Amino acid sequence: MIQKNRKTFACILILLFGCVLFYSGTDGFQAFTAETARVNQLIEEKPTFPDVTFEDSEGRTYPISEFQDKYIFITFLYTSCTTVCPQLEMNMAQVYEQIPQEYIGKDIVFLSISFDPSRDDPSTLSKYRTFFGADGETWRMARISNETELQTLLDEFGVIVIPDGRGNFAHNSAFYLVDPNGLLMDVMDYREIDEAATKVISILDNEKGE
Known part of the structure; x- marks a missing residue:
């Protein structure tokens, strides 16, 4: 016993x-x-979007302050990707379509950021955006040409990008939401489209009601 x-x-x-x-x-x-x-950890720390210069599909250059006082719904991609990136952007398009038009462009903008600036020039981004219905204004696709600035952003937002030496990258994927003060507010599963859209709409509705 x-x-x-x-x-x-x-x-x-x-x-x-x-x-x-x-x-x-x-x-x-x-x-x-x-x-x-x-x-x-990212959601808890809420890192600030660093000072970078974008060059978008229209060839325009501007800092992150271009979107001052707006929420920014973000993805990170490279246009040569044939695996997760197309699905990521198709899912982003579905989130975009669910946001009420009254908020689009005024209270929130969508931004797809390439981490392959050497290949993703404005003309490439311009062609790529048409595949997903991005209008180049309320949903922009852009690159960050300065490698130091790009790496700083990837590090701050915990975006892991590993080149394979053959022109492709291993990388993680998510939806990122930055608040009007430039702080990372949320990181969402890109596969949960309706959940992401509902969350963003709730935030925008609450903002409007204040």
Whole structure:
């Protein structure tokens, strides 16, 4: 009987120890993967969009202050991508379509940022945007030509981009929402289209009601 109790106690102790390790290793059960932990940290820290210069599909150049006092719904991509990027932008188009027209361009703009500036010049971006119905104004596609500025933005927003040496990149994908003060407000699963649209509409409605 004593031996049995000892085994039971040992099993309970091991289980509790495992739970403690799991809890501490997953940010309190909220992060089950490294990506989830990364997103949770970004949302908590709310990094500021750094000072960068965009060149968009129309050949215009401007700083992030171009979108001052507006929410910015953002994706990161490269146009040569044949895997996740087209799906990412198609999903973004569906979010765009769900936002009430009264908010589009006035309270929120959509921005797709290329992390492959050497190939994604304005003419390439101009052609690419037509595949998804981006109008080049309320939904813009742009590159950041300055490599230091681009890397600073990727680092600040936790965007992982790894070249494979053959012209392609391994990268993570998400929807990013920046608030009118230039702070990263949320990072959303790009596969959850309706959830992202509902969240953005709720934010815009609350803003209007204040």
